[in-house]
Amino acid sequence: MANALIARLEDVSVSFGERTVLRSCSLPIVEGAITCIIGISGAGKTTILRLLDGLLMPTSGHVYVEGHDLCAMNEREINDVRRSISLAFQFAALLDSLTLGENVALPLRENTTMSEREIRLRVHSALDAVGLSHAGDNLPGELSGGMLKRAGFARAVVTQPKLVLYDEPTTGLDPISVHLITNMILRLRQRFGGTAVVTSHDLPSIYEMADYMAMLFEGAIIAYGPSEEVRSSENPIVQQFLAGSDVGPIPI
Ligand SMILES: Nc1ncnc2c1ncn2[C@@H]1O[C@H](COP(=O)(O)OP(=O)(O)OP(=O)(O)O)[C@@H](O)[C@H]1O
Numbered sequence: 001m002a003n004a005l006i007a008r009l010e011d012v013s014v015s016f017g018e019r020t021v022l023r024s025c026s027l028p029i030v031e032g033a034i035t036c037i038i039g040i041s042g043a044g045k046t047t048i049l050r051l052l053d054g055l056l057m058p059t060s061g062h063v064y065v066e067g068h069d070l071c072a073m074n075e076r077e078i079n080d081v082r083r084s085i086s087l088a089f090q091f092a093a094l095l096d097s098l099t100l101g102e103n104v105a106l107p108l109r110e111n112t113t114m115s116e117r118e119i120r121l122r123v124h125s126a127l128d129a130v131g132l133s134h135a136g137d138n139l140p141g142e143l144s145g146g147m148l149k150r151a152g153f154a155r156a157v158v159t160q161p162k163l164v165l166y167d168e169p170t171t172g173l174d175p176i177s178v179h180l181i182t183n184m185i186l187r188l189r190q191r192f193g194g195t196a197v198v199t200s201h202d203l204p205s206i207y208e209m210a211d212y213m214a215m216l217f218e219g220a221i222i223a224y225g226p227s228e229e230v231r232s233s234e235n236p237i238v239q240q241f242l243a244g245s246d247v248g249p250i251p252i
C-alpha cells in the first residue's frame with residue numbers, strides 16, 4: 001500500500017518576474033516521515049518550504065496540505081490550515097526583551113486558548129526536548145548562537161504541529177551542535193509525532209535523518225525516493241552533488 005501523504009506539490013511552477021525558479025515540480029510529502037530537500041544554493045529549496053507553508057502561491061500548479069488545495073483557498077482558510085504547520089526559519093529571530101520561556105510560549109498565547117498552566121507545561125516540554133530546560137529564564141542576549149537556534153526549534157514545535165518545515169537547521173554550527181540538532185529533529189519527531197521537511201547542505205546529517213530525499217536542479221526535482229535509493233542513484237547530477245565534486249554536469 002502506498003504511504004499516506006500529508007502534503008504534496010503537483011506540477012508547481014514559480015516565477016519571479018522573468019526568472020523561473022521552479023518548473024513543473026511534483027513532490028509528495030509522506031506523513032510521519034522526514035523528507036530532506038537537497039540542491040545547490042539558489043536551487044529553490046526555501047521556496048518549496050514557503051509554498052508548503054502557504055506563504056507563497058505558485059505561478060501555476062497546486063499545493064495540497066492535508067487534502068486542501070491552498071491555491072483554491074482564501075487567506076482566512078489558508079491561515080486555518082497553517083495552524084497545523086510550523087516553519088523553522090534559517091535565521092529564526094527571538095524577541096530580545098522576552099525570556100526564552102516567554103518566546104517559546106508566544107505561539108501558544110497567540111494561537112490557542114490554553115491556560116497558563118498548560119502553557120507552562122508545554123513550554124517546559126519543548127525546551128526539555130532541545131536540551132534547554134535550564135535556560136527558560138534567560139534572555140536571548142545571554143545565549144550562544146547554537147542555543148538560540150535550538151530555542152527557535154522549541155518555539156516551532158511547541159504547538160505540536162503536524163508538519164514542521166526546517167530551513168537549513170544545521171548551517172553554520174560546529175560539528176557537535178550539528179549532531180545535537182540532527183538528533184533533536186529525530187527526537188522531536190518521535191516525541192511529538194508529525195512530519196518533517198528539512199532543507200540542508202549537510203550530507204552526514206541528512207543521511208542520519210532522511211527517510212526520503214528530493215534533489216532540486218535547475219528548477220526541477222531530478223531525484224526523489226527513499227533515502228538509500230537516491231543515494232545510490234546513477235543520475236550523474238545526483239552523484240556529483242553527493243560526492244561534492246567540481247567535475248560533472250553541475251555548472252560551477
Ligand atoms: N521573493 C523573491 N523575489 C525574487 N526572487 C526570489 C524570491 N525568492 C526567491 N527568489 C530567487 O529564487 C531562487 C531560489 O531561492 P531559494 O531561496 O528557494 O533557494 P535555496 O535553494 O533555498 O538557496 P540556499 O541554499 O542559498 O538557501 C534564487 O535565485 C532567489 O534569488
Ligand SMILES: [Mg+2]
Nearest residue numbers: 045046047167
Ligand atoms: Mg534556502
